[in-house]
Amino acid sequence: MEIALRVNGQERTGDIEPRRLLIHFIRGDLGLTGSHVGCDTTSCGACTVLLDGSPVKSCTLFAVQANGSEIKTVEGLMQDGELDPIQAAFKEEHGLQCGFCTPGMMLTAAELLDRNPSPSEDDIRWALSGNICRCTGYVNIVKAVQAAAPAKSEPVATGSEA
Amino acid sequence: MSNIRDMMRSFELFQPTELEGALTLLREYGSDAWVLSGGMDTFDWLKDRAKQPRVVVDLGGLEELRGISEGDDGGLLIGARTTITEVATHPEVIRRYRLLAEAADMVATPQIRNQGTLGGNLAQDTRCWYYRSGWPCYRAGGNTCYANTPTSINREHGIFEADRCVAVSPSDTAPALVALDARMVVSSHRSERIVDAADFFITPGTDITRMTVLHPGEILVAVQIPERWAGKTFYFEKVADRQAWDFALASVASALELSGGLIQDARIVMGGVSPRPLRMRRVEETIVGRALDDETIEAAGAVAADGARPLRFNQYKLSLTRNLVKRAIREATA
Ligand SMILES: Cc1cc2nc3c(=O)[nH]c(=O)nc-3n(C[C@H](O)[C@H](O)[C@H](O)COP(=O)(O)OP(=O)(O)OC[C@H]3O[C@@H](n4cnc5c(N)ncnc54)[C@H](O)[C@@H]3O)c2cc1C
Ligand code: FES
Ligand code: FES
Numbered sequence: 189m190e191i192a193l194r195v196n197g198q199e200r201t202g203d204i205e206p207r208r209l210l211i212h213f214i215r216g217d218l219g220l221t222g223s224h225v226g227c228d229t230t231s232c233g234a235c236t237v238l239l240d241g242s243p244v245k246s247c248t249l250f251a252v253q254a255n256g257s258e259i260k261t262v263e264g265l266m267q268d269g270e271l272d273p274i275q276a277a278f279k280e281e282h283g284l285q286c287g288f289c290t291p292g293m294m295l296t297a298a299e300l301l302d303r304n305p306s307p308s309e310d311d312i313r314w315a316l317s318g319n320i321c322r323c324t325g326y327v328n329i330v331k332a333v334q335a336a337a338p339a340k341s342e343p344v345a346t347g348s349e350a
Numbered sequence: 351m352s353n354i355r356d357m358m359r360s361f362e363l364f365q366p367t368e369l370e371g372a373l374t375l376l377r378e379y380g381s382d383a384w385v386l387s388g389g390m391d392t393f394d395w396l397k398d399r400a401k402q403p404r405v406v407v408d409l410g411g412l413e414e415l416r417g418i419s420e421g422d423d424g425g426l427l428i429g430a431r432t433t434i435t436e437v438a439t440h441p442e443v444i445r446r447y448r449l450l451a452e453a454a455d456m457v458a459t460p461q462i463r464n465q466g467t468l469g470g471n472l473a474q475d476t477r478c479w480y481y482r483s484g485w486p487c488y489r490a491g492g493n494t495c496y497a498n499t500p501t502s503i504n505r506e507h508g509i510f511e512a513d514r515c516v517a518v519s520p521s522d523t524a525p526a527l528v529a530l531d532a533r534m535v536v537s538s539h540r541s542e543r544i545v546d547a548a549d550f551f552i553t554p555g556t557d558i559t560r561m562t563v564l565h566p567g568e569i570l571v572a573v574q575i576p577e578r579w580a581g582k583t584f585y586f587e588k589v590a591d592r593q594a595w596d597f598a599l600a601s602v603a604s605a606l607e608l609s610g611g612l613i614q615d616a617r618i619v620m621g622g623v624s625p626r627p628l629r630m631r632r633v634e635e636t637i638v639g640r641a642l643d644d645e646t647i648e649a650a651g652a653v654a655a656d657g658a659r660p661l662r663f664n665q666y667k668l669s670l671t672r673n674l675v676k677r678a679i680r681e682a683t684a
Binding site for chain 1 (some may be wrong): 408
């Protein structure tokens with residue numbers, strides 16, 4: 189089946205089988221390997237991308253279901269060579285170790301900060317409850333999201349949104 | 351019976367944009383067709399190849415099934431394709447039926463609530479892992495329950511209404527909707543029928559291969575929530591091993607009508623203990639007409655687990671049931 193969608197602001201097309209998962213389309217067909225497959229069972233959140241702005245698990249979505257939609261992957265966070273505030277904060281606060289969960293964590297956190305520019309620790313933990321980290325632990329991840337929050341609410345010179 | 355997760359079987363996909371078209375497809379393909387909504391239950395079945403439908407009908411294009419609007423009788427009408435997130439965060443659901451918003455907010459995790467739909471949450475299949483792994487149990491058309499043998503691991507299974515199969519209803523929103531006297535609007539190519547939430551969910555005694563009255567060919571179109579319980583006194587609690595992501599070991603939803611210091615009417619419904627969301631009728635009969643005091647609450651707890659038949663590893667669900675029922679009365683708030 190033919191599909192057309194916008195990925196990180198660019199028009200992309202594909203001719204794929206209905207059973208092709210969105211994560212496989214993104215990684216395999218588009219070559220955007222920042223989104224990871226951790227569990228393949230809707231559990232870990234490593235495959236999280238933003239679909240029309242909402243975090244979804246791309247291991248549990250057919251690419252054809254995303255036809256016509258707007259997808260943002262971790263590759264879309266950086267703008268004009270500048271890290272997004274959430275990326276800068278993960279780096280600064282040591283919010284990652286192996287980095288496997290990090291793309292999903294950052295996208296989920298970025299959407300939270302769009303909705304809620306000053307989330308409490310509880311808000312952050314609840315928003316990230318569908319993203320599992322097996323090595324950093326959550327303390328620094330929460331710190332990173334907290335650190336990114338004020339940065340998000342200030343106008344960022346380079347422009348952080350697509 | 352090991353699971354192969356590398357690639358699901360191929361299927362023919364249809365993406366109708368009108369309900370009429372979807373119903374026609376379902377009539378044409380009958381039990382060869384699988385209805386796909388948010389996919390949060392579906393993908394496991396297909397990836398595990400425990401189900402191998404020839405045809406998948408994706409309801410994603412049916413805009414008419416999406417959204418929350420005013421119902422005819424002063425209540426709300428929620429389309430089956432409305433996401434769990436929308437149900438949990440909708441201002442009118444929160445204002446009038448906080449019970450449902452709280453239950454929806456406890457479903458799984460944020461991404462699953464963004465993708466999963468109310469219809470799928472209600473129509474989802476049971477989580478018994480013997481069954482879901484593709485074992486040929488009663489529910490799958492065989493002649494054994496693998497969850498109820500001397501060596502079975504059945505900590506998560508049921509204590510009420512088992513009949514050969516001991517699996518439980520996994521939905522968090524189902525007990526809330528039964529407590530609110532909701533009605534399910536079900537369509538087929540021939541007709542539309544309206545089913546009370548309490549009758550929508552069935553036990554193995556009625557049909558061991560299904561969790562609801564939905565037949566192949568039918569689509570759950572919408573859920574009507576009547577005015578009846580709007581703004582009343584509610585309580586929802588879900589007990590699970592983890593605070594997020596996990597299915598309920600047991601859950602309770604209560605709706606109470608209080609006036610003149612008495613409980614005028616009550617709905618107490620439990621999830622995770624029976625194959626369907628279970629209305630605790632003995633409890634309701636015990637408390638209606640009485641003051642909401644310690645004596646009434648103790649009396650409710652005393653009858654809550656009547657008739658329960660625990661399995662080897664789920665005896666704890668007896669005290670959990672009694673305590674959740676008591677709390678659902680004591681801590682209910684307007
Ligand atoms: C990791 C994980 C954790 C979960 N935790 C929870 C939890 O805590 N609580 C909970 O309640 N659920 C939980 N779920 C289960 C469930 O998948 C979701 O709650 C979700 O709401 C299902 O909706 P869906 O639209 O994605 O369903 P789908 O997978 O699209 O559909 C589910 C079933 O219902 C049928 N169906 C769907 N819509 C209709 C319709 N309109 N008419 C007729 N049939 C229909 C489908 O054919 C399918 O058989 C969890 C799932 C996962 C993967
Ligand atoms: S790979 Fe999708 S949730 Fe783990
Ligand atoms: S950084 Fe390694 S899993 Fe999270």
